[in-house]
Amino acid sequence: MNTLKQLPRKTLHHFCENLSKLADDKKFTYWRLPTVERWEVALRSFWSIGLEQRLPDVLGIGVKKSGTNAVVHFLKQHPLIKVPHEGKEIHFFDKHYSSGIQFYKANMPLVNESQLCFEKTPRYFVTGGAPKNIAKDILPKPKFLLCVRDPVKRALSDWHHETLIKTIKGRGRSSGVRTAESEGKRFAQEVIRNDGTVNTRSDFIRTSIYDIHFERWLMYHSREQFLILEEEDISSDPYQEMKRIEQFLGIGSFFKKKMFAYNKGKQVMCFVHENHREDCPPRYGVKIPHPTPTKGVIQTMRDFYRSHNKRFEDMLGMKFYWSDL
Numbered sequence: 161m162n163t164l165k166q167l168p169r170k171t172l173h174h175f176c177e178n179l180s181k182l183a184d185d186k187k188f189t190y191w192r193l194p195t196v197e198r199w200e201v202a203l204r205s206f207w208s209i210g211l212e213q214r215l216p217d218v219l220g221i222g223v224k225k226s227g228t229n230a231v232v233h234f235l236k237q238h239p240l241i242k243v244p245h246e247g248k249e250i251h252f253f254d255k256h257y258s259s260g261i262q263f264y265k266a267n268m269p270l271v272n273e274s275q276l277c278f279e280k281t282p283r284y285f286v287t288g289g290a291p292k293n294i295a296k297d298i299l300p301k302p303k304f305l306l307c308v309r310d311p312v313k314r315a316l317s318d319w320h321h322e323t324l325i326k327t328i329k330g331r332g333r334s335s336g337v338r339t340a341e342s343e344g345k346r347f348a349q350e351v352i353r354n355d356g357t358v359n360t361r362s363d364f365i366r367t368s369i370y371d372i373h374f375e376r377w378l379m380y381h382s383r384e385q386f387l388i389l390e391e392e393d394i395s396s397d398p399y400q401e402m403k404r405i406e407q408f409l410g411i412g413s414f415f416k417k418k419m420f421a422y423n424k425g426k427q428v429m430c431f432v433h434e435n436h437r438e439d440c441p442p443r444y445g446v447k448i449p450h451p452t453p454t455k456g457v458i459q460t461m462r463d464f465y466r467s468h469n470k471r472f473e474d475m476l477g478m479k480f481y482w483s484d485l
């Protein structure tokens with residue numbers, strides 16, 4: 161029933177009118193029906209006013225910690241883009257595939273014919289079966305938004321995120337003062353082996369090996385289906401990135417430069433509504449310092465990623481400023 165809350169007031173009014181037409185009984189009230197029937201009545205009514213739930217037209221597939229939340233936050237302001245309730249990640253192709261495609265569809269927003277349905281779950285990028293299952297299940301072919309980031313910075317951000325979550329859940333280290341350096345040391349213990357080489361078994365390292373993951377996507381999808389966005393651009397100039405997305409998706413021009421402003425307190429670019437209210441993308445707290453490993457650790461990681469980055473560039477026909485670092 162969450163979807164009902166997403167409806168604009170006018171549509172909800174129309175929905176109620178349709179409902180009363182459907183019911184012969186004068187005492188009929190929607191809320192007295194059992195939940196399953198309620199949903200059926202609601203869906204019939206939505207169809208009659210041209211709204212439907214359908215599988216995504218556009219998928220945000222990752223990469224984790226590369227500005228994916230900011231992209232959803234800005235893009236959902238576009239009147240022709242609809243996202244699941246509160247931009248929730250549905251995790252269908254990575255966690256809930258066995259629940260079936262109807263489960264996925266039921267989590268989609270209501271859209272009309274001219275609107276596009278957009279779902280993002282960053283884990284899709286690194287999930288083995290996702291490219292194949294998406295090609296099989298989503299027709300016509302979806303478009304993909306893929307956010308990428310300097311692989312070393314991405315790994316550091318990922319580690320920070322997971323440490324924060326562990327701490328919030330009470331599973332983290334509780335004793336001792338946490339400094340950027342001490343966090344850097346713990347990060348190094350995770351990503352560098354005793355013999356000084358990069359620990360390729362660590363998820364923080366593996367997620368950033370973009371060429372290996374993207375190779376699987378190109379087995380089932382064509383390069384033209386992907387728009388590549390860089391976190392560095394999303395954080396510095398989201399307006400330009402939203403214009404690129406509008407063009408890629410072929411949706412009308414909505415975004416204007418004045419809709420984006422830097423919020424000094426939150427230290428991020430935010431969306432500015434017509435009434436001047438600033439709406440910032442969600443961010444995790446910064447109760448734990450971001451890790452700052454030694455220069456040696458950073459260099460070992462950079463040396464490891466260099467050839468992978470080059471290969472990724474060749475696959476995409478693009479150049480990233482971090483690929484030579």
Ligand SMILES: Nc1ncnc2c1ncn2[C@@H]1O[C@H](COP(=O)(O)OS(=O)(=O)O)[C@@H](OP(=O)(O)O)[C@H]1O
Nearest residue numbers: 224225226227228229230282317394395428429441
């Ligand atoms: N405009 C804006 N608003 C908020 N956050 C922004 C923005 N642009 C980029 N970023 C940076 O993106 C990093 C989080 O990436 P994701 O949203 O993909 O994270 S997640 O995978 O969904 O958890 C996270 O990086 P770190 O701060 O380095 O951890 C954010 O700072």
